[in-house]
Amino acid sequence: MNIENTKAQMRKGILELCILSILEKNEAYPSDILNELKDSKLIVVEGTLYPLLTRLKNDGLLTYRWEESTSGPPRKYFQLTELGKSFSNELDSSWQDLQKAVQKIRSKK
């Protein structure tokens, strides 16, 4: 059993929830999302984000608009769709449940 592998899997599980949570507050473009994720040490390499965003967008949870940038190519600003919002809420409640479950188990020790 590789500890790094387990850690990575735990991170992966909640990554979607975190991205959706970030976007729930504000629309954002990938670098914004990356900065927040990096701050909370949730992401190791930036490359992870792009396939994830594309998939969420293709699943209809996200939508985006183009915005010109002064420093580089035009940026994709992502925001939640209605479906994305309900998806996010559902994930959030399941996260709460998980958290409670873990705490409950630990407190029994």
Next chain:
Amino acid sequence: MNKTVTINISGIIFNIDEGAYSTLKQYLESIKQKFGTTKGGEEILTDIEARIAEMFHEKVSDTKQVISQVDVNGVIAIMGQPEQFEDPEAEANTSYNNDTAHEEPRRGPRRFFRDPDSKIIGGVCSGVGHYFGIDPVIIRIIFVAIVFFGGSGVIAYLVLWAITPEAKTTSEKLQMKGQRVDIDSIRQSVSDEAGNLKKKFNHLGEKADEFGKQVDSGKVENFFTTLFNFILNIVKLVLTFVGKFFGILLIIFGGLFLLSLIGSLLGLGTMSGMINIGDANVFSLAEVYEFIFSSSYHRTAITIGLAIVCGIPVLAMLYGGIKILFGVKMPSSKIGAGVTLLWFAGIVLMLLTGFQIGKEFSKQDKVVSQFSLPPSTADTIIIDVNDELYPVDAEPEISDDYFVLKSYEDELFLTTVELDVIENQNDSISIKIIQEARGNSFDDAANRAENIVYSYSITNNRLTFDPFLIVKKEDLFRNQKVKIKVAIPQGKTVFLDKTSGWIIYDIKNTTRTRDRYMLNNYWTMTEDGLDCLNKDMSRNGIRARKKASRERASKKPVVPNYKANPNSTDSTKIDTSTTAAYVQKFSSVNTYPLFPTPFTVFG
């Protein structure tokens, strides 16, 4: 000093060091590989490129205009290698698979490559092994085993080596071990295709509805485009199937022809595959060589010529089959041109040698011997063929062909014996034996004609001829012939025994009766020519007798004797009584009747 390359990422231009450029290119290539097949892969790549452009943009300034290797390494470190990308979905899939059984991930269809990593000679066997999912050791054993079948394993190996590309890049190596090509994957691709067609068809239905509602010129064009595409897809599907089947056929027949060709050229016994088509005679090319080529130079030239002229199309067949089945490509088009050139060179070689050999057939000469029968001979002479003299082993194959070739102990037996019955102006019966042969000069031809061994015997009124002539091996086959003219005066009669069917050739007669019907009959020389006096031998006469004999046969009561023994079939029944009698008759002198009835004789 470093050379720089100008690149365009997401529409922004950067100057980048050459080394850094190749690193970046490799990196993007590896990302493309990972996401190229997934849904939205193109978009992921574009997004990542945009991010890279952004990061590059932060690195350059008026004082630092060029992206360096360090910058690229930094960007790659931030973005991470594709295998470090943590995609929850992908993880979910693999963990699911881990729970059940370790399954090979689908990596697209498998292709046929040579494997340079585990090769012994050229990596062909390991490549074949990967393709069929078999241990290469087994493939190697099979190849070594078929080397002993006429060396075809070596040739197959060399052909595969020449036409199969080596798996050089990582993606080629992945394709080499890619998704198994088995019944399941074929079924999968067929059902995908069928699904596509169905979708297209439904689409077509909708289009047709629209078409009915509004006849708009643009829509009409669209409709026909869809219809055309639909038909094209069906045609493509059918062609793919036919193509694969054709490929298998090509390989099978190419392999067979190759084996036959090699066998014939090397003289490995009798290769029926090459020559024995239909009822033709069976002999190996090597056997023919012995009697046709006067010099080993001709022999070698013809062998090489044949190998090239026949071998190249055969190899091309094999190559075509492999190409269709495995999708391998010719390493270079120059090879194709070279091979075509070689083929023409082979043709030229064959033509030149053929011309030289042809010259050895250019002159014809003959030797004639003539004698008359004594006047005391009876008015009727009998012509038959000696069928007792020859040892069993020399049995020449019987055929209606112009001549039959068979060698026996350095002698060539030819059935080019022709007998004709003509009118003699004198009162005697005279026989003329003409021995003919060809050569590169008249002397040569005359010499060969002289050397022909041909025998016959005369006892009282019976003329017995040999059914074939013998040519010594050193004389070679130069179209040797024996022509016999039996000249009889008017009033004399000739009886053609049924064995003479082997040698009589186009004997003129008043009723224009064909040779086979002349047998077993008495023919008298009249003013007008040979005539059968006691029977109507005209076409109508023969027909009437045939009919009568059929009627007689049908009136005979049929005895259903086969019911007594259900195992015996009528077709295999042999009249053992007569065969036994023949064997008994000739076994005492250690000879054997060689010739069955040449023609069916109607009496």
